[in-house]
Amino acid sequence: MIVGKTPSWRIVLKYTGRPVAVHVLVATAVVIAYSEFELTFLAVPALPVTVLAATVGILLTFRNNSAYDRWWEARTLWGSLVNTSRTFSRQVLTFLPGSLSNETSAVSSVPRAASRLLRTAVETSPHGGTLGVSDGAVRDRFGKARGAFIAPHAPTSEAALGVLQAPREGRADIPVLFESITADARELVYAQIGFVxxxxxxxxxxxxxxxxxPFFHPSVVEALREEQNVxxxxxxxxxxxxxxxxxxxxxxxxxxxxxxxxxxLTDLMNILGACExxxxxxxxRQYDVLPHAMVRAYLVLLPLGVVSxxxxxxxxxxxxxxxxxxAMDAVGRDVETPFENSYSDIPMTALCRTIEINLRQMLGETELPPPLQPEDGLLY
Amino acid sequence: MIVGKTPSWRIVLKYTGRPVAVHVLVATAVVIAYSEFELTFLAVPALPVTVLAATVGILLTFRNNSAYDRWWEARTLWGSLVNTSRTFSRQVLTFLPGSLSNETSAVSSVPRAASRLLRTAVETSPHGGTLGVSDGAVRDRFGKARGAFIAPHAPTSEAALGVLQAPREGRADIPVLFESITADARELVYAQIGFVxxxxxxxxxxxxxxxxxPFFHPSVVEALREEQNVxxxxxxxxxxxxxxxxxxxxxxxxxxxxxxxxxxLTDLMNILGACExxxxxxxxRQYDVLPHAMVRAYLVLLPLGVVSxxxxxxxxxxxxxxxxxxAMDAVGRDVETPFENSYSDIPMTALCRTIEINLRQMLGETELPPPLQPEDGLLY
Amino acid sequence: MIVGKTPSWRIVLKYTGRPVAVHVLVATAVVIAYSEFELTFLAVPALPVTVLAATVGILLTFRNNSAYDRWWEARTLWGSLVNTSRTFSRQVLTFLPGSLSNETSAVSSVPRAASRLLRTAVETSPHGGTLGVSDGAVRDRFGKARGAFIAPHAPTSEAALGVLQAPREGRADIPVLFESITADARELVYAQIGFVxxxxxxxxxxxxxxxxxPFFHPSVVEALREEQNVxxxxxxxxxxxxxxxxxxxxxxxxxxxxxxxxxxLTDLMNILGACExxxxxxxxRQYDVLPHAMVRAYLVLLPLGVVSxxxxxxxxxxxxxxxxxxAMDAVGRDVETPFENSYSDIPMTALCRTIEINLRQMLGETELPPPLQPEDGLLY
Amino acid sequence: MIVGKTPSWRIVLKYTGRPVAVHVLVATAVVIAYSEFELTFLAVPALPVTVLAATVGILLTFRNNSAYDRWWEARTLWGSLVNTSRTFSRQVLTFLPGSLSNETSAVSSVPRAASRLLRTAVETSPHGGTLGVSDGAVRDRFGKARGAFIAPHAPTSEAALGVLQAPREGRADIPVLFESITADARELVYAQIGFVxxxxxxxxxxxxxxxxxPFFHPSVVEALREEQNVxxxxxxxxxxxxxxxxxxxxxxxxxxxxxxxxxxLTDLMNILGACExxxxxxxxRQYDVLPHAMVRAYLVLLPLGVVSxxxxxxxxxxxxxxxxxxAMDAVGRDVETPFENSYSDIPMTALCRTIEINLRQMLGETELPPPLQPEDGLLY
Amino acid sequence: MIVGKTPSWRIVLKYTGRPVAVHVLVATAVVIAYSEFELTFLAVPALPVTVLAATVGILLTFRNNSAYDRWWEARTLWGSLVNTSRTFSRQVLTFLPGSLSNETSAVSSVPRAASRLLRTAVETSPHGGTLGVSDGAVRDRFGKARGAFIAPHAPTSEAALGVLQAPREGRADIPVLFESITADARELVYAQIGFVxxxxxxxxxxxxxxxxxPFFHPSVVEALREEQNVxxxxxxxxxxxxxxxxxxxxxxxxxxxxxxxxxxLTDLMNILGACExxxxxxxxRQYDVLPHAMVRAYLVLLPLGVVSxxxxxxxxxxxxxxxxxxAMDAVGRDVETPFENSYSDIPMTALCRTIEINLRQMLGETELPPPLQPEDGLLY
Structure with missing residues (x-):
């Protein structure tokens, strides 16, 4: 995908350079033939040129419309893939059971939190009074808190809520459990990263x-090697x-x-099938060939029509x-194939990296790869 | 988003002022060169101008169409966000359990009502005769009630139903429970406001x-600071x-x-991903650059074509x-990016405020911030 | 919504009368100035007029397209509201429990039927042989019944099935229960009518x-008065x-x-949000202002271009x-706002009445208001 | 719906005959007036004709586009009705309980099969070895079976699997149960045919x-007569x-x-509401009247513009x-109303027959009505 | 479907050869009549030709648009069929019970894996420490594994994870069960291949x-022969x-x-109905006949208009x-019918083969048919 605001002329020329040059040469030849050698029979009246121009324009618009629709559908599918990856991981963290031995006890039917954030979700409300206080505070002071909303720093409300930052007991033993319980969850989330x-x-x-x-157990990788559709x-x-x-x-x-x-999983399968x-x-192909042929025929006629x-x-x-x-013909041809490593490709590598970062952070990992940066105004 | 019926000329000029001025100057120069200095070779026949005009028009329409589709999709996503926020809050109030101790008793498996309105939903039908009377009244008198439907004030039907406004016992103890029970619900609804x-x-x-x-516990805010995608x-x-x-x-x-x-929650994740x-x-970018270049090329040709x-x-x-x-080119460029703090932005701040008002009122709060008003005909 | 096949000229003139008159006057002035006062510099060549005409036409079509899409989406939303209202009421009648005391006995776990029609659904199959006979009859005689399908009156098959119209016992006690049991259901269905x-x-x-x-208990109406979004x-x-x-x-x-x-309920919330x-x-606004300005500019140029x-x-x-x-500009402006009490409004009042009739008939009520009739070819 | 490849000229003339004749007469009158009576002021320059032609063409395309979209949506709704009817019947046959007395025994919790096909689904796998053998056979011999796939007759694989066609015991008693158990299912499937x-x-x-x-019990038909929306x-x-x-x-x-x-059932209600x-x-109406008026105005101008x-x-x-x-105007007007018994109607009668055949065959009936055939190239 | 980048001229000529030849002959005749025999009344002014050309172009675009939409919808439906087939098979393998005798024991409530891949899913986590180690390894070494991500061979991380490839006990007995348990699943998956x-x-x-x-038991095939809609x-x-x-x-x-x-299954039914x-x-038909007639009328007028x-x-x-x-008219006519064995057919045979390969591989089969290859640039 071209990211820069002003695409480098290199790309533009790569698209249009040669054919435009050819047609300019043809036009120059026509001018020379007409004015120097007085081959006046070359001069065609302007009428058919006008007629064709409108039709060629409409045809190119129809074609670019279809091409753009495909491209945008492809991008939407990869957007859905991002969403579904995040949702699947969220669901894995929410719905997978804890370790079997603990499942029966009331307190451990809650999945152990993978990250510091999720620990706040699981720990902060131990049935007790803290929450009542917390929320009471938020609501009672809300007129002021809204002021904080406009003035970014809002020291007052932070102070008012500060009492809640007091240490909570029972936190120390979480990390111990943490390592082992989310093994299934981590494996499934890694599989999701592998899938994208x-x-x-x-x-x-x-x-x-x-x-x-890197995202699968070696035995799984081995088994996958035998599959036709990985x-x-x-x-x-x-x-x-x-x-x-x-x-x-x-x-x-x-x-x-x-x-x-x-x-x-059904959503993943649907996204996969739609991309395929x-x-x-x-x-x-007819809609590909017809505009192409017509543009070229038109550009041969054009100098004849206007030379006089x-x-x-x-x-x-x-x-x-x-x-x-x-350019319109070439752009249409290019945009129409969003998965071909061309300039107009959906930036799938960058999206895979985004998904990897999001999902691994959900697992509580902190050493994350950086997002992919565009090179030469292109993002793959 | 521009709200006023007649957009201020300031905005219009900001869009189109400079480039239009440039082209008018060029046109003036052409006229002077043609008529004063008699540089007649400048006068191009009108034909290519005509040909290009139609194609430029079609191209601009195609581009504005795509831009408007993006803008409307973005607006629809934020509309869905409003819907999902309300629905999520409604579901939280409906499906969250009461406090654990009370869950087992039959009467308290119903969630305590947060607001006066919800109290009418939970209290008015204590298994007994009241409801039968109520509905009998509504239905028996309906011919008259329909009259009330047309004549707004309908004193008769109000009077007829007035007996039901008699005090109900058991109401006094609700507020006591009310403070503590909805703590979880309030926290989740506040988190939803925080999400938007x-x-x-x-x-x-x-x-x-x-x-x-203002919408999260400080410990949650702290944990969120470590997240890349909040x-x-x-x-x-x-x-x-x-x-x-x-x-x-x-x-x-x-x-x-x-x-x-x-x-x-899956809907929220999908909306988030689609906005991203x-x-x-x-x-x-090609569809951005081509119309722009063509408009400018056309406007340079135009004076040459019509000066004679x-x-x-x-x-x-x-x-x-x-x-x-x-203007069409600039509007397309502007509308195409609905999340950029430009004039054509989706009014996200106003929608966030609307959601906050709706959700906090569901919680029974009464000190609500006012809706956001447009400034200078613009709503952000 | 305009219902009549031939819209009254009053509406047409209201839309287009004044501006058309203005431009005809301008044109007349141009003609007089040109031919009487021989201000020949007024005559502009026809070319720019032609160029602009096509672009104005495309622009107006783009705008009417968007406006019509909004209007049709609005109409579709209200169509969905009709569907969801009927479905919600059907579900209320199907899924709400009977009176609590009876719920445990096997026979009464079926909801009591509200109308004569629903009684046929609940009563006709008392586990016994009747149904077998009934269906056997339908199927065995079907060759003949198909004949009845083509010839409308089909006396034979009616007679053949007539034995089943014999009185069923246990029917007399239904109306007694009927009054009280559906009280909750009726209240919820009335609330749905109130919602629309x-x-x-x-x-x-x-x-x-x-x-x-008329559709709510007075105490609910009172509580609703405090709500910002009813x-x-x-x-x-x-x-x-x-x-x-x-x-x-x-x-x-x-x-x-x-x-x-x-x-x-989620569907209702989504429809509400989409309408908002x-x-x-x-x-x-830019797409509103640009076509308007261009149409007027074009119509000023037009007489100059064609007067010679x-x-x-x-x-x-x-x-x-x-x-x-x-007319195209005005229609677009009008159709674009389907909820403004204008001529092109979605007929919401009529749809509300339709919903009310359908839902109250489901409840077994027989004194129903008549459907709303169009006035002067307009339906609101 | 017009089915024949070449529509009879009768239909074409019915659409366009009279108005075309009128305009040809007008054109002839113009020619005579111009050339015989030399009323030269009638000859208008060709320019405004050209201008209007493009706009009329775009307008007609916009209108036909909207009309076709409505028509295709209507057809899609009836297609969904076919799907939902089949799915509902399939679900009725799958999910309805057997006769109450048998429900508790393990073997009879399976619904009795209505047709010979469904008997193969229920009977062929009596927990035992047959299935293992069956599938083993299919899989082991698959290389050969693939050959059969390409060469249609495949006598070998049929022979190889032939041992499985040996009689199964317990089959004789099915038809006895069959008559009585599916009574509820048949009644519901018939109701579905009645609904369409x-x-x-x-x-x-x-x-x-x-x-x-023919599809309902007489008592139900009687009760339905009181309903406004059947x-x-x-x-x-x-x-x-x-x-x-x-x-x-x-x-x-x-x-x-x-x-x-x-x-x-919710799907059925949605289809019903969308059709309404x-x-x-x-x-x-404005989009109906404007193209019509413009076409006629244009056709009056046309002879004036070209006569010279x-x-x-x-x-x-x-x-x-x-x-x-x-023709384009008339076709748009016609296609726009797909439920009006016109030439462009959705073939609802034929689709109802298709549904009836499919559903009754699912019930195991064999005396089915024939599919509806087109008459005069029209299918209703 | 035409697959090759450059369609063979044979196809192009088949589409357009004869009618183009006819019109060229007509044009030649006109030229001869005009210049040789001086039948100058044949020369029509260019104006109506111009007028019609734009309208014919717009009409053809509208028609090709509709045709392409149908074709793409058909392709999307077959894409959904691929997805649903894979999803259905995945669900069959996941949700079908094991053999009844084993269902009650804890370990066998998991479906037996059909393929080597699925064995890795079921076997690798025997409640024990292996998994914890596995995942710990993946995560701890991840910085290095990321390096492996860029450099394809990644010997280090493979080595690091190599300890996990140690043999696991309990694996030997799986194949024994494997043969018999998936019989039901295989039969259903085969039925799905049969369905497509x-x-x-x-x-x-x-x-x-x-x-x-090849995909059904002979008794099922026999029963299917009696069905009208297989x-x-x-x-x-x-x-x-x-x-x-x-x-x-x-x-x-x-x-x-x-x-x-x-x-x-409901999705399958919907796809089936939508294809029908x-x-x-x-x-x-009117949208088929009008463009066709207009193109031919236009091409008769064209030589008359331009001959002078x-x-x-x-x-x-x-x-x-x-x-x-x-060509545009013919392509529209062809693309409009995507299920007719024409050049523009959806490649259903190839898609059926793809589905068969995917599904049979899910069942663990290894002797799979090859994917279908295009012949002469066409894929059916």
Whole structure:
């Protein structure tokens, strides 16, 4: 994806340079033939040129419209992939059981928090008075707190709520449990990161294994090597793993948890299939060939049609119109294929990195890779 | 968002002033060169001008169409955010358990009402005869009540139903319970208000903490400071908190409640991701640059094409057409980015305030901030 | 909404009368100035007029397209409101428990039927042989029944099935129960009627209380007066009431019933929010102002461009084109705001009446208000 | 709906005959007046004609676009009705309990199969070895079976699997149960057939009772006669009946079954409401009247504009253009109303028949009505 | 579907050859008649030609737009079919019970894995320490693993994780169970493969039985022969089979599993119905006939309009414009019917093969048919 506000001329020329040059040369040849060698039969009246121009314009717009719709659908699918990845991980952290031995005791049916943030969610309300105080404070002082909303620093309200920052007991033992309990959850969240990377490579026809290796157990990677459609296989694997993990919970409740997580897996499968559809099914080739052929035919006719009126300005006008039509045709052809490693590619590598950062932070990890930066105004 | 019916000329000029002036100057120069200095080779025939005009018009329409679609999608997403916020809060008030000690007794499995309105929902039907009377009255007298429907004041039907306004016993003790029971609910609803404010700041690349501070416990705010994607983290926090709160309810029922609330959290995550998609993925730059370049090229050609026919009127006609084309190009560029603090921004601050008012009123609070008013015909 | 096939000229003139007259006068003035006073510099060549015409046409189409999409979305939302109202009422009648004392006995776990129709649903199959006979008859005789399908009267098949109309015992005691049991259901269905009326007034910025008074208990109406967003408050109230009513059913089953009804309430909230979105967010003002300005500029240029060719016919041609462009601009402006009490309003009052008739008939009521009739070809 | 590839000229002429003839006559009159009586002031320059033509074309396309969208939405709704009817019937056959006495025994909790096909689904796997053998056979021999896939006849694989066609015991007693158990299911499936026929008549403003009589018990038909909205009433009736039938199943399980079937009923209600929306809400009349008026105004101007150039060819050219514009206007007007018994109607009668055939075959019936055939190239 | 980048000229000529030739001949005849025989009355002014050209272009674009939308909807439906097939199979493997005797024991409530991949999902976490170690390793070494992400080979992290590849006990006995348990699952997954093949043949009006025979028990195939709508019947059969299989699981849990699988069957039914809708409902014939007639009328007028200006170039220009218009008309007609075995067909056979490969690999089969390859640049 081109990120910079002003695309470098290198890209523009790569798109349009050669064909525009060709047509300018043709126009120059026509001018010379017409004015120097007086081949006046070359001069065609302007009428058919006018007629064709409108139709070519409409045709190019129709084509760019379809191409842009495909591109935006592809981008929306990857946006959904970001959402579903986050939601799936959130659900894994919420719905997976704790370790089996603790599940029966009341207090441990809550999943152990993976990160400092999640610890605040689980710990701050020990049935007791703290919460009542907390909320009372927030609400009673709210007129002032709103003032804090406008003036960013709001020292008063922070102070007012400060009493709640007193240490809570029972916190020390959490980290001990923390290491072991979220093992299943971490494995599933890692599998999700692996899935998005596998999907990226699948769409770009690259070998997925270097990218997904860090996120799976080696035995899983080995088994995946035998699969023809790696992303599909990962979803099936996650499904079986979830079923395995949730079999520790009694029947009906297990099914209810599985139902929720199953919906997210179905969403992943739908996103995968829709990306494959866009990848494998181009716009009917006829809609590709017709505008292309017509633009070229039109640009051959154009100098003939205007040479008698414009004379020496013919190559200049031809260049402007050729640039517009050829650029629109080339952009349409490019945007139409959003998974081809071209300039207009959906920035899948960057999105995979974003997902990895988000999901690993949910797991409470702190050594995260940096977001991908654009290079030369391009983001892949 | 521009709210006033007639946008101030200040905005219009800011958009189009400079470039239109430039092109009018160019046109004037062309007229002078043509008529005073008799540089007649400048006069181009009108044909290519006509040809380009239609294509530029179609191109600008295609571009404005895409831009408007993005803008409307962004607005629809924030509309969904309003809906989901209200629905999430309604569900929190409906599905969260009462305090654990009371859950087992039949009468208290109903959540305590937060506001006067909700008290009417919970109290007015104590299994007994009142309801039968009430409804009998409404239905029996309905022919008359319909009359009341047309004549606004309808004193008769109000009087007829007035007997029901007799005091109900058992009401006095509600406020006592009220303070403590809805603590969890209030915390979650406040977190939802915090989420929408965090999303607003996230999209406008602003520091979210001044805005979300009043709605969270200080320890949560501290933990959130470590997160890279604050809105995502808030949703994950709400999910863990819900799981914690609902762990007081027996297994299967707890899962059913969690399923419903989980759907709302998934909706929030989807809205967040879709907003990020619109924010981070501009329309392919080519569709931005091509119309812009073409409008400018066209406006340079225009005076050359019409100077021989129009003479001194050339600058005037150029001004009109330049205004139309430049304004359409600028509007498209502006509307295309709905989260950039520009004139065409989605009024996110106002929507956040609306959500805050609605949600806090659901909690029974009465000291509410006023809705945001537009300034200078602009609403942010 | 304009209902009549041929809109009265009064409406047409109200839209276009004055501006068209102005432009015809201008055109007449131009003709007089040109031909009588020989101000020939007024005659502009036809070219820029042609150029602008196409662009103005495309711009007006783009604008009318967006306006129509908004209008149709608004109409679709109110169509969904009709559907959801019917579905919510159907679900209330199906899923609400009978009176608590009877719930435990097997036979009474079926809701008592509110209307004669619903009695046929509940009564006709008392576990016994009747049904087998009934269906056997339908199927065995079906060759003949199909004949009845083509020939409307089908006396034979009616006679064949007539034996089933014999009186069923146990029917007499239904009406006795009927009065009291559906009290909760009736209250909720009435609340739904109140909701649609409140939404209508909310969107038209009218006082909702005269319209919703007949459908609520006075104490609820009083409590609603304190709410800023009345329709939202009604949905929250219905949610709390449902929770209250269903608390009589054992835990898990209650949650399952609540889940279904909760979905309908979420739909109502989404419809409400989407209507508010259309109401509060106009098409970006720029798209409103640009076509308007351009149409007027074009219509000033038009007589100048054609006066030399058309002479005395100029005002006539100007009138025709002015009518077309001004009408399209005015219609777009009007259709774009579907909740403003204008000619193109969604007929919300009529739809509210339709919903009221449908829902009260579901409750078995027979004294129903008549459907709203159009006045002067307009339906509000 | 017009089915034939080449529509009969009768239809074409009915659409366009008269108005085209009128305009050809006008054009002839203009030619005679111009050339014979030399009324040269009639000859208008071609310019305004050109200007208007493009705008009229764009306007007609916008209108036909909206009309086609409505038509396709209507068709899609009836397609969904086909799907939902099949799904509802499938669910009725799957989720309705067997006869109450047998429900408790393990083996009879499976619904009795209605047709020969469904018997294969229920019978072929009596816990035992057969299935293992069956599937083993399929899989082991699959290389060969694939050959059969390409060569249609595949005698080998049929032979190989032939051992499984050995008679199974316990089959003889199925038909005995079969008659009585599916009575509830048959009644509900028949009600579904009745619903689609009632909806068809409702949309065409016809009396539904001749069509729905064969599918309901006479007492239900009698009760339906009192209802204002018959299709709505049928859905409510089905809902109550389902609740009645499922009350024989224990609480939670009954609710789960009801939840699934309830979703299909909600879909039916949504389809019904959406059809009513299209039926009752025309495209804003202004978009109907403006193109119509403009086409006629244009066709009056046209001969004036071209008579000086074309002379005697004027009526011919007028006829061609009049045919195009009048046909497009008429087709738009026709396609815009898909439920009006016009040539462009959705073929609802044929779809009702298709649904009837599909659903009755699911019930195991074999004497089915034939599909509806088009008459004169039209299908209703 | 045309796959090659450059469609063979054979296809192009088949589409446009004859009609273009006819119009070129007509144009040549006009030129000869005009210049040789001096039939000058043939020369029509260019104006009406210009007028019609724009309208014909807009009309063709509108038509191709609708046609392409249908084609893309058809492709999207088959994409959804791929997704739903994979999801259904995944759900079958996840939610179907193991053999009844083992269901009660804790360890066997997990479905036996069908493939090597799924064995890794079920086996790798025997409650014990392995997993904790595994994940700890992945996380602790992650900085290095990220390096591996960039450098594909990553020997270090593989080595680090290598300890986990130690043999696990208990694996040997899995294959024994494996053969028998997945019999039900395999039968259902095969039925799904049969369904997509039956749908393909149903849409192409071919005999489905050669294609579906290998995937069903012969008794099922026999029963299917009596069905009018084979794909519908297969879905109903799968529904009954699922109900049969899941009747081995206790009530509520069985219903929850059935609910999930039921959703996938509903999706299949919806896809089937939507494909039938596109197959059976062409674009209203009027939109087919009008552009066709207009293109031909225009191409007859064209040589008359340009012969006086272009002279001998007339046939050449006619050929170019005729090719553009006829090709667009023909492509629209072709793309509009995506299930007709034409060049623009959705490649259903290839998609069926893809589904078969994916699903059979999920079952752990290794002898898979190869993907379908395009022939002559066409994929069916």
């Amino acid at each position: 990377n596998a999907l990226r490579c699948h769409l770009r026809r690259q070998d997925p294994f270097p990218s997904i290796q 992303p599909t296989a990962i979803v099936v694997w996650m499904s079986a793993r979830l079923r395995r993990v949730l079999s520790e919970v009694p029947g009906v409740e297990s099914m209810l948890r599985l139902t929720i997580l199953n919906n997210s 559809r866009i990848k494998n099914t181009p716009i009917p 009126d414009l004379g020496l300005l013919t190559p200049f006008v031809t260049a402007v119109i050729a640039f517009l039509f050829i | 404010n965090a999303l607003r700041c996230h999209l406008r690349r602003q520091d979210p903490f001044p805005s979300i501070q 809105p995502t983290a808030i949703v994950v926090w709400m999910s863990a908190r819900l799981r914690r709160v609902l762990s007081e309810v027996p297994g299967v029922e707890s899962m059913l409640r969690l399923t419903i609330l989980n759907n709302s 998609r619109i924010k981070n993925t501009p329309i392919p 026919d129009l003479g001194l009127l050339t600058p005037f006609v150029t001004a009109v057409i330049a205004f139309l084309f430049i | 009326n409140a939404l209508r007034c909310h969107l038209r910025r009218q006082d909702p209380f005269p319209s919703i008074q 329709p939202t408050a009604i949905v929250v109230w219905m949610s709390a009431r449902l929770r209250r009513v269903l608390s009589e059913v054992p835990g898990v089953e209650s949650m399952l019933r609540l889940t279904i009804l909760n979905n309908s 979105r259309i109401k509060n967010t106009p098409i970006p 060719d058309l002479g005395l016919l100029t005002p006539f041609v100007t009138a025709v084109i002015a009518f077309l462009f001004i | 026929n009632a909806l068809r008549c409702h949309l065409r403003r016809q009396d539904p009772f001749p069509s729905i009589q 299709p709505t009433a049928i859905v409510v009736w089905m809902s109550a009946r389902l609740r009645r039938v499922l009350s024989e199943v224990p609480g939670v399980e009954s609710m789960l079954r009801l939840t699934i079937l309830n979703n299909s 929306r299209i039926k009752n809400t025309p495209i804003p 150039d074309l002379g005697l060819l004027t009526p011919f050219v007028t006829a061609v253009i009049a045919f195009l514009f009048i | 093949n039956a749908l393909r043949c149903h849409l192409r009006r071919q005999d489905p039985f050669p294609s579906i025979q 794909p519908t019947a297969i879905v109903v059969w799968m529904s009954a089979r699922l109900r049969r299989v899941l009747s081995e699981v206790p009530g509520v849990e069985s219903m929850l599993r059935l609910t999930i699988l039921n959703n996938s 809708r596109i197959k059976n409902t062409p674009i209203p 200006d272009l002279g001998l170039l007339t046939p050449f220009v006619t050929a170019v414009i005729a090719f553009l218009f006829i």
